[in-house]
Amino acid sequence: MTRPPGSERATSTYRPPRDAFWFARTRNYTIFVLRELTSVLVAWTVVFLLLLVGALLNGTFQDFTALAARPWMIAVNVVALVATAFHAVTFLNLAPKATVVRLDGWRVPAWMIQGGNHSAWLALSVLIAYFILRSP
């Protein structure tokens, strides 16, 4: 922002140098950055699912299961599952901040929106689990 002419200060202000480790300064900043970093593992989960779909379409499902059964891949996916769950829970908990639902002037409280989100998530997960885990 430029100042109007004639209003320059006689003395200089002090500007602190840029803090390269700002995220380490408070616990809340650190948790925020960790939450953001879980996005990388969420992206990996999407890639893994796309690989699965690709294998099913190309008829290379055996190769895919062999890859998925390798210990390092299991380790990666366990970490990715934890990160994705953490990301999903925090994402759904923040939803009431972006969506203000009013019913006849009454504002639906945050816990109801969060509860609705988590219930829908649980219902979808149970549905998917039913189709995957049912005996053929």
Place this chain on the structure above:
Amino acid sequence: MDVTDTEESVRQAAATRTIRLEVARYRPGQDSEPVFQDYDVPLTADWAVLDGLNYVKDRLDGSLSFRWSCRMGVCGSCGMTVNGEPRLTCGTFLTEYGDGPIRIEPLKGFPVIRDLVVDIDDFLAKLSSVRPWLIREGEELPLTTEYAQTPEQLDAYKQYSMCINCMLCYSACPVYVLNPDFLGPAAIALAQRYNLDSRDMGDRFDVLNLEEAVWGCTFVGECTRVCPKHVDPAEAIQRGKLTAALRSVLPWSKR
């Protein structure tokens, strides 16, 4: 005896317990960067950090500079960094810090003019850029019509109207501290305050739907946590993102 109650209480307090304030001093032309100076002030249950600073100014060191006015959490001028947290010093009590010391610094993210006084010109320019007033069209002066609102219409924006421009949210926001071009929490919350007002005819979309405005926010949420008036700027910004996203998909939807 023409000793006032205040003087008497100060004397009694001084005889009992004190707490150390570590105050950041920056004297242009004398200091190249802020240095800390220690002061011992009386520790009483009803003294806020601001009372401690006023004690320093009145009794110990008249050269200390800081802003304050109302002493009751309304004017928004006494915001400082207290033990690393942006706080209104009039609402932060000395007893919250046990035996001390209490470290008092200027609000982070703003250039320091002197001691605890920061340059707020950038914030004021941002504030006026969102046109924080009721925008009306097609009305002739003088304005004589009364526009009554229902309690529901008032409730839609009231929370955001509680902002006192204390800038604690800017100081707590790592996005603003790292990138001073970011429009920032309070300005966006106040833009939403008028957008959600049934009497307002503007939408401020031109200043909100920008990378440096709502889209610059990464939703750290610290603005809401530190807000002394429970404005919830983070909510205002996320609602702004949703509105902007819907408008780009549904061009006919206004809000």
